[in-house]
Amino acid sequence: MIKRTVNVGLYYKVKEDHEKEFESIFFEMVKKLKEMRIGFIDAKLYKRVDEPREYLIYSEWESLDSFRKFVSSNEFRDTTGYGASILEGRPFHRIFQELT
Template identity: 60%
Template sequence: MINVGFYYKVKKGHEKEFEEKFSEVLKLLKSSESGLLDAKLYKAVDDPSEYLIYTVWKDLDSFRKFTTSNAYRSTVEYGRTILEGRPSHKVLQELNA
């Protein structure tokens, strides 16, 4: 299992749109066999236009497959219209203590 944090800065006035799109995409991914196990959306307390999407994936291959899919590319294209700059992400693997 891996976790991926996606960090976004949304253009002012597009926050609600971003939140709604997250819900739509999450619903689609969970209903498919994408390997996405869970995702949560967080909004920064000090800047409501900054977001974190924290995701849990079955494995690294599932995440990589998602990032090369047409659905992902179309989401990236759409994001360019409502995001400031490029989003970033970090891939993390849980350690068993």
């Protein structure tokens, strides 16, 4: 049986002078998500070269269902609630699934 994973790109623009805070929160959340064992595999943080306040979080999940459960969890709400204070505008995400 082929195991398919789902990748999610989360796009953020951070308010000026909050870049290090955002990066720190990202690394804390990755650690917590791995400990929760909810289908989260890993994530990478990318910073846009020509606009250093724009970020992409590229995450890997065991399934679309595991990602959807996370975004409806209290942990996700708590993180996004806090994040609103350091973000410009609304973040958005795109979901990618490997074709086999």
